Amino acid sequence: MVFFRTENIGISFGGLNALSNISLGVEEGEIHGLIGPNGSGKTTFFNVISAIYAPRTGKVIFLEKDITRLKPYEVSALGMARTFQKSELFGGMNVLENVMTGFHKNADSNLLGISFRTRKYRETDKALKEEAFELLTFVGMKDYETANTTDLPFGKQRLVELGRCLATKPKFLLLDEPVAGMNPTEAVMLSEIIYRIRKEMKITILIIEHTIDFILSISDRISVLNYGEMIAQGTPSEIKENRKVINIYLGKSE
Amino acid sequence: MNIRNNYLFSKGINLLVLALLITLPVVLNQYQQYVLNMVLIYIIIGLSFNLLVGYAGQFSFAHPAFLGIGAYSSCLMVLHLGIPFWLALPICGLITAMFGLMIGLPALRISSFYLGMVTVAFNELIVWIFLHWDSVTKGAMGLKVPKPFIGGFTFSTDKQIYCIILAVTLFCVLSIRNILRSKFGRAFVAIRDSEIAASTLSINLIKYKIFVFMLSAFYVGIAGGLYGISVGIIIPEAFGLSPVLIYFAIIIIGGLGSFTGTILSSIIITLLPEFLRGFVALQEILFGVLLVVFIVFLPQGIHGLLLKMNFIKQESFSQE
Numbered sequence: 001m002v003f004f005r006t007e008n009i010g011i012s013f014g015g016l017n018a019l020s021n022i023s024l025g026v027e028e029g030e031i032h033g034l035i036g037p038n039g040s041g042k043t044t045f046f047n048v049i050s051a052i053y054a055p056r057t058g059k060v061i062f063l064e065k066d067i068t069r070l071k072p073y074e075v076s077a078l079g080m081a082r083t084f085q086k087s088e089l090f091g092g093m094n095v096l097e098n099v100m101t102g103f104h105k106n107a108d109s110n111l112l113g114i115s116f117r118t119r120k121y122r123e124t125d126k127a128l129k130e131e132a133f134e135l136l137t138f139v140g141m142k143d144y145e146t147a148n149t150t151d152l153p154f155g156k157q158r159l160v161e162l163g164r165c166l167a168t169k170p171k172f173l174l175l176d177e178p179v180a181g182m183n184p185t186e187a188v189m190l191s192e193i194i195y196r197i198r199k200e201m202k203i204t205i206l207i208i209e210h211t212i213d214f215i216l217s218i219s220d221r222i223s224v225l226n227y228g229e230m231i232a233q234g235t236p237s238e239i240k241e242n243r244k245v246i247n248i249y250l251g252k253s254e
Numbered sequence: 255m256n257i258r259n260n261y262l263f264s265k266g267i268n269l270l271v272l273a274l275l276i277t278l279p280v281v282l283n284q285y286q287q288y289v290l291n292m293v294l295i296y297i298i299i300g301l302s303f304n305l306l307v308g309y310a311g312q313f314s315f316a317h318p319a320f321l322g323i324g325a326y327s328s329c330l331m332v333l334h335l336g337i338p339f340w341l342a343l344p345i346c347g348l349i350t351a352m353f354g355l356m357i358g359l360p361a362l363r364i365s366s367f368y369l370g371m372v373t374v375a376f377n378e379l380i381v382w383i384f385l386h387w388d389s390v391t392k393g394a395m396g397l398k399v400p401k402p403f404i405g406g407f408t409f410s411t412d413k414q415i416y417c418i419i420l421a422v423t424l425f426c427v428l429s430i431r432n433i434l435r436s437k438f439g440r441a442f443v444a445i446r447d448s449e450i451a452a453s454t455l456s457i458n459l460i461k462y463k464i465f466v467f468m469l470s471a472f473y474v475g476i477a478g479g480l481y482g483i484s485v486g487i488i489i490p491e492a493f494g495l496s497p498v499l500i501y502f503a504i505i506i507i508g509g510l511g512s513f514t515g516t517i518l519s520s521i522i523i524t525l526l527p528e529f530l531r532g533f534v535a536l537q538e539i540l541f542g543v544l545l546v547v548f549i550v551f552l553p554q555g556i557h558g559l560l561l562k563m564n565f566i567k568q569e570s571f572s573q574e
Contacts, residue, residue: 052450082454093447108437115428
């Protein structure tokens with residue numbers, strides 16, 4: 001079974017091709033890196049696969065299902081979760097409640113039970129809260145449980161966002177520049193978390209990242225975008241040797 | 255935890271307020287009792303309006319019409335269908351929620367400004383119907399609301415009606431609070447703060463935008479039913495657009511997306527005109543000044559003020 005793949009994705013904005021003919025496959029259980037210079041279309045690609053944008057051409061296949069025309073919430077319900085380049089936390093809720101929002105699909109939705117706070121509802125809700133706390137512990141944010149998300153430094157916000165994604169119990173996790181805003185210690189901690197997500201939660205991961213060392217060390221395979229086109233795919237060592245990538249992405253060596 | 259003891263509206267204070275609400279009628283005269291009834295009704299209106307505007311970030315100018323639909327439909331059910339008031343009240347809430355659904359549908363396609371226009375038009379249309387559907391609503395003459403009764407007992411005085419209003423208000427306040435602290439409250443705030451993130455967390459934006467309109471309309475409809483029995487006669491004019499300014503004042507002065515703030519400001523806004531009975535001109539001016547002062551200096555309203563003074567906690571969206 002093919003876990004995830006796109007076929008010839010193309011999208012343009014006002015006549016400008018943001019992506020053309022992007023075909024990319026991700027195998028179950030792998031950590032796949034997606035790199036490319038600024039404006040190469042990485043985030044646009046994420047927006048297409050998480051169904052925020054509809055592509056002009058091509059298909060997105062997830063778990064053998066064509067998800068190209070689905071709505072974001074439907075894609076999420078199928079088991080795909082993503083973080084955003086700029087933090088999209090809910091400022092009106094604290095850290096724990098942000099993570100609890102991720103449980104939406106699985107939470108008790110009996111309106112009468114909720115209105116009257118029945119015992120059954122209180123119990124399921126309590127269990128949910130504990131689970132959210134476990135996820136916060138998992139991403140190393142348990143001390144910030146009641147903090148206001150807007151008061152957190154950017155790096156910590158990213159971790160909360162990650163915890164919120166995990167609450168949706170995804171099979172496939174898309175991380176959009178997770179290291180941005182983190183100091184080197186936090187980045188090391190994050191890569192450990194990412195390994196644990198794959199190992200303990202059996203989640204497949206696709207990462208966009210600018211920090212080249214980070215992506216080379218963490219990925220099993222890497223795809224490289226430039227001006228909306230796929231210019232290389234391969235293992236980190238192959239990508240390191242690829243002349244095109246060295247020229248375009250890492251800068252000419254001469 | 256010790257710090258919590260400082261908070262206003264902790265459990266002890268809640269019980270105290272409840273005891274006060276139960277004993278107050280003993281010392282109030284008839285007029286004061288009527289005002290207290292109105293205060294409670296405005297608390298329901300304020301909370302349900304804030305639910306929609308403050309918590310979920312949607313817009314509506316049609317809430318006076320919802321109040322009217324609740325008032326007329328509950329009264330008509332009692333008059334013509336012989337449904338007892340205690341049953342007519344929840345039904346009128348559901349009927350109003352259906353109208354909320356009608357207004358919620360365009361909310362999906364149009365942005366806030368145009369949505370505002372649509373709700374204004376809806377409100378005017380409903381008032382027009384109240385005014386001109388003479389055979390049913392008695393038009394501008396107004397509809398006399400029968401006194402509610404349970405079994406053989408008729409609730410005829412303001413104090414007796416207060417018992418009904420207090421019980422229903424408690425239900426509304428607590429259930430709104432419980433809903434806000436559930437997945438629904440979290441979904442509303444999520445949609446307000448980031449639609450895009452909400453949608454990637456399996457939250458169906460369309461469903462929840464419609465749902466919050468219906469929920470808000472449901473509670474306002476209930477408030478309308480209570481309004482009917484407490485004023486005794488309902489006239490179309492009462493549901494024109496001008497009350498919506500008061501609703502906005504309540505949620506702005508209380509604080510958008512604030513529970514305690516809304517309750518306090520509902521009380522203040524309802525009582526303010528009563529203290530200024532003698533100076534009608536001053537009433538409007540003071541009202542305007544108050545609004546401007548809050549918008550400029552206290553954009554987070556009473557809520558922000560109490561928060562700064564450490565009297566209340568941040569709004570909570572999960573069970574304690």
